[in-house]
Amino acid sequence: MADAFLSHIMDTLAQIESEGLYKRERMITSPQGGEITVGVKRVINLCANNYLGLADHPALIEAATQAMAPKGFGMASVRFICGTQDIHRELEQRLANFLNKDDSILFAACFDANGGLFEPLLGPEDAIISDSLNHASIIDGVRLCKAKRYRYLNNDMNDLEAWLKQAREDGARHIMIATDGVFSMDGYLANLPKIRELADKYDAIVMVDDCHATGFMGANGAGTPDHFGVDVDILTGTLGKALGGAIGGYIAGPQPVIDLLRQRARPYLFSNSLPPSIVAAGLEAIRLVEEGDMLRAQLFGNAKYWRAGLEKLGFDLLPGEHPIIPVMLGEAALAQDMASRLFDEGVYVSGFFFPVVPRGQARIRTQMNAALTRDELDRALSAFGKVGKELGVIE
Numbered sequence: 001m002a003d004a005f006l007s008h009i010m011d012t013l014a015q016i017e018s019e020g021l022y023k024r025e026r027m028i029t030s031p032q033g034g035e036i037t038v039g040v041k042r043v044i045n046l047c048a049n050n051y052l053g054l055a056d057h058p059a060l061i062e063a064a065t066q067a068m069a070p071k072g073f074g075m076a077s078v079r080f081i082c083g084t085q086d087i088h089r090e091l092e093q094r095l096a097n098f099l100n101k102d103d104s105i106l107f108a109a110c111f112d113a114n115g116g117l118f119e120p121l122l123g124p125e126d127a128i129i130s131d132s133l134n135h136a137s138i139i140d141g142v143r144l145c146k147a148k149r150y151r152y153l154n155n156d157m158n159d160l161e162a163w164l165k166q167a168r169e170d171g172a173r174h175i176m177i178a179t180d181g182v183f184s185m186d187g188y189l190a191n192l193p194k195i196r197e198l199a200d201k202y203d204a205i206v207m208v209d210d211c212h213a214t215g216f217m218g219a220n221g222a223g224t225p226d227h228f229g230v231d232v233d234i235l236t237g238t239l240g241k242a243l244g245g246a247i248g249g250y251i252a253g254p255q256p257v258i259d260l261l262r263q264r265a266r267p268y269l270f271s272n273s274l275p276p277s278i279v280a281a282g283l284e285a286i287r288l289v290e291e292g293d294m295l296r297a298q299l300f301g302n303a304k305y306w307r308a309g310l311e312k313l314g315f316d317l318l319p320g321e322h323p324i325i326p327v328m329l330g331e332a333a334l335a336q337d338m339a340s341r342l343f344d345e346g347v348y349v350s351g352f353f354f355p356v357v358p359r360g361q362a363r364i365r366t367q368m369n370a371a372l373t374r375d376e377l378d379r380a381l382s383a384f385g386k387v388g389k390e391l392g393v394i395e
Helices: 003-018 058-071 086-099 110-121 136-143 157-169 192-201 224-228 255-264 276-290 293-313 332-344 374-390
Strands: 035-038 041-045 103-107 127-131 148-152 175-180 205-209 234-238 249-253 324-330 362-367
Touching (some): 058 276, 086 103, 086 249, 110 205, 110 255, 127 136, 127 157, 148 157, 157 175, 157 192, 192 205, 249 255, 324 332, 332 362, 332 374
Parallel strands (some): 205 234
Antiparallel strands (some): 035 041, 324 362
């Protein structure tokens, strides 16, 4: 490889390091859970997407293990060649029923689902109006599509309506509004009732990425549409957060939409099928969620308790009702330093900074889950208080 190229790469890495933006990974030596082992150190984990605490649930482990003997380890193929088993369709239909949609289609991850959604459905005559804080996977999926692109300010319904008017004036054949159900860096919920109202007014389609809501938001745990009592047209989501925390994504929606995606969505057509063990565990996760009122109550009880504790200590929090509770710090170096010191105190969190969030809005994004005990939360609050005072974040 050319020396000049490698030198350029090393300079870029050095700049990332000098700006305090370099990301480092810690090696976990235990299953994911409310408490985990990193190396030989036992720490309270406050930064996983393990909302319902199912990542190490015995029922999911058993379902995954039991599936391998009759179904095998992997499919070694894509779905339309020879990679579809009966349990793949069973999971797709269970997801669709759970989400109140006609059908669903599985992907390796929701990043692939969002990457494969837009291009088969929309062409140059169409328009996509996307929230400015949408997940990177939506942004990349939109880039792969030839539809005209518009972007509205985060959750700003006046701005969304202005772009809907503009798209209609520009002669768009079909308009799709694309939004996260929950904006994962902030824990804010999309204003789905107003989005639905505007979509109906301007004859638009509503697409929602519900990765940070499926399984625990809403009376039935079916996500932000369930939470608001609003119907949306297309839902994307993941098995990799509340539904067990492994891997796997999906798109759920009207039957013709799913049928066309099965014919033309490139990440679906050119990626291996999900392994049988993951599919079986996904089915078990849905069963637990459907019976999961106690888990959801525990999750939101923890979130309320944690938020109140941080506020009492004097931390600057973003408001909200979601189990994502960001502690705002401003600078990347401070976020990294605080995360490191909290780890020394037995609390595992991560600093979030540019380019994951805008410059000057660095934070520690804490996340609640149903597996955390009040004793663990109290110990974590004590650590936050100690480190926050040492760093001058709180008095």
